[in-house]
Amino acid sequence: MNYNPIYITREDNSKLRLLIAAALHSNATASLQNLRRELDRAAIIDRESIxxxxxxxxxxxxxxxxxxxxxxxxxxxxxxxxxxxxxxxxxxxxxxxxxxxxxxxxxxxxxxxxxxxxxxxxxxxxxxxxxxxxxxxxxxxx
CATH class of the missing domain: 3.10.50.30 (Transcription elongation factor, GreA/GreB, C-terminal domain)
Known part of the structure; x- marks a missing residue:
């Protein structure tokens, strides 16, 4: 592991953290929300009848x-x-x-x-x- 310090401006740090949060949030949440939308519009049918x-x-x-x-x-x-x-x-x-x-x-x-x-x-x-x-x-x- 590299323990040497690196230097990031406050502004870059904020933007990079927002980018990471948005990517982590949108990748998982978007899929779940899209799936939920599909399920919300679905007709529910017994397996034997599908x-x-x-x-x-x-x-x-x-x-x-x-x-x-x-x-x-x-x-x-x-x-x-x-x-x-x-x-x-x-x-x-x-x-x-x-x-x-x-x-x-x-x-x-x-x-x-x-x-x-x-x-x-x-x-x-x-x-x-x-x-x-x-x-x-x-x-x-x-």
Whole structure:
């Protein structure tokens, strides 16, 4: 560790601390607020009654980026199970929030730093009937 002193002006210190606070606050809170907005507008349906072509937690969704033509397949999962290399994305990722609850054939728009992306949901494979252990641990409240 470097113990040599560094020097920062009061003004720079204030601005840098605001930048850090804004980044820490907005990254986590924005995702949670966006997810809450999506949940607030959702129709709540029993698992047995949900159509098989709806993106749910742990379902696999194949989608096409209408801007690039790229086709990808991911499962939407809880943050502790997210692993891009294993094709599992967190529900808190902007794309996870955008896709949850949507249906095959639907076009979803979402904002990225590079602009608005549009994705067409090509195929949904329902979630396995057995809930992964990590999901049980995440959803249990005791």
């Amino acid at each position: 159509p098989l072509d709806v993106v749910t937690m742990e379902s696999r969704v194949e989608f096409e980026d209408l801007g690039t033509g790229e086709i990808e397949t991911f499962s939407i999962t809880f943050p502790d199970r997210a692993d891009v290399e294993a094709q599992r994305i967190s529900i808190l990722a902007p794309i996870g929030i955008a896709l949850i609850g949507c249906r095959e054939g639907q076009i979803v728009s979402w904002s990225t730093p590079g602009g608005i992306r549009q994705l067409k949901i090509r195929r949904v494979t329902p979630a396995p009937t057995e809930v992964p252990h990590a999901q049980l641990a995440f959803t249990t409240t005791r």
